[in-house]
Every structure is written in structure tokens, then in C-alpha cells.
Amino acid sequence: MKTDTSIAARAQEENWLPILELALQEVFEIMLGCRLEPASGSEHRTGGDITGMVGLAGSACGVLTVCCSTRTATAVAKHMLGAETVRSEDHVWDALGEICNMVAGNFKNKLSGMDGTCMLSVPTVITGGEYSFHSLADGGCLETTMLFESMPVIVRLDLHS
């Protein structure tokens, strides 16, 4: 019998991590035409220097982040727009923010019972790697690292209970 009906407990019970990974993979396949590869080992666990963030509110509260290196984010933007179109860092930030937004949206659309009850914020992008992330979410986190053209892309979902 369920005793804990929190969203964090649900995330654990329903094993949301593969859903998060699928949401990420689909966004890269559809929007960039690229297949992500699973990362293995701890060599890819290093943080990047650019982070996209989208907040979730409603039936699931928390924050989803997509973190990678600037080199990776630039490659992502070039795949999305075409190399000749990416002329400024604005395009790179914008592209990463949109990737983050689409991963969050795709993820929540795959979860049952979230219909219209979970809202997304507009994305925020942080540049620079020398910071500590202290989420006030108390429901644990899901994190996965995948490789885009051999470069790590880290997706993390921090949930409020």
C-alpha cells in the first residue's frame, strides 16, 4: 500500500530516469538529427560551463537543468541552425535554453497525470562553471549524462516532494 504519495516518491516508484533519458534523446534526434550515446564511467561526470534551466510548477515542482561545455553548446546550436547562422553567443544561449525547454516539456508530456497541471517557466541560461548548485527541492534528483558527438551533456531534475 502506498504511504507516500509525493511526486518524489512517485518518481522513484515509477522510475522516471529512463523517461528523462528518452525525452533528452528524442529532442536531440528530432531537432538536431543526432543520436546521443550513453556515457560510461566517471570521466564524463565533470560539469560544464553553460547551464540551461527550466522551472516546473504545479503537480510536479522543481527545476530541470541541462549542462554542458560551451564547445558542446556551440555544436548544438550549429546543428539546430546551421553553422553559417550561428554568429554570436546569443544563439548558443538561446539554443541551449530551447533544448532545456523541450526536454522538460517532452518529459512531462510523457508522464501520466500531469495533463495541464504542470507548468514550465521560460528558460534561463547560466554561463560560467564556477558555481555551486543548491536546489531547495527536497525530493531528491534524477541525473543522467549522455554523449553528444563524444561530448557530455548532463541533464538533472531536482524535485520538490
Added chain:
Amino acid sequence: MRSTSASLKRYPQLADGTFVGRKTRRHAASRPDREPQSGGTMNKIRALIVDDSSVMRKIIERSLRQAGLDLEKIVEAGNGAEALGVLRDNPVDLILCDINMPVMDGLEFVRQIGTVESAKGVPIVMITTEGSESHVVQALSAGARGYIRKPFTPDQVKEHVLPVLEKALEKKS
């Protein structure tokens, strides 16, 4: 969140306004599956793309061209309020609109579009990450004619946009 050397950038307050007659942008040449298709049946379409992401606006424009539309003019806006202003000076045949945007979201924009005389009856297709059934219902109730979830393929844009546009043009003629 504590930040030392990191800098925080508020995501797009993209007020780069209107761009008319932009050049065709092609996707990476290594992706022949995304080459523009020929054989479009509709000529000289004027379209408004409303999205707070300039990257997404460019991708949507490219998808429209890949759908075979002969785009005479593309105008852009970064939010609903800006879009209403753009529409007052730029009559269009088609509107593609995001939902989650700052200042005025896409649903409010759709509700208010009747205030612009020249935009009455113009078909609106929502393109958004908000893909839940309730959002679809809200958008269609507000007056949108179609709904595409992000991430999307050019084929999905074609599949959803062309019938809506054909119907609207038929009605007009």
C-alpha cells in the same frame, strides 16, 4: 543558488522585432533529408512567427520552406503583445505561435487577435512544448486551428500547417 564567477543571463527578452523578406536559411548540408521540398501549391504566403526564442523562430521558418511554402514575407515577434503590434502593420496569411512566452503568452495572444481587424480569420497554429490535452483544448477553444508539439519535424509542420492554410485560403477566395 550561489554564483561566484558565473553570470546569470535572463533568457530571451528578444525584442528584435520584425524582419521582412529574410533570406532562406538552409540547414547543415550534411542533412539531405532536410532539404527543401518542391511542389508547393500555395504561392506567396505571408507568415507571422511568434516565439521568444530567435533560434526557434528560425527553425520554424526553415520548416515552412521545407513544407514547400513560397514565403513572400516572414514577420517575427518575441511575445504576444509584440505580435499584436506587428500584425497591425503587416497583414499575414498564417500565424505560428508558441504558448509559453514573457509579457503576453500565446493563449492570450490568440484571444486578443480579434482586436486587430486585418488579422481576423487568419489561421493560427500553436507550436509549443506545452503538449498536454488541456493546453490543446485551451488553444483550440481560444481560436487556434492547429497544434504542434515541440520537438517537431518539418514533416509534422507540413502535415499540420498545409491543410489549415489551404482551408483558410479557400474560404478567403
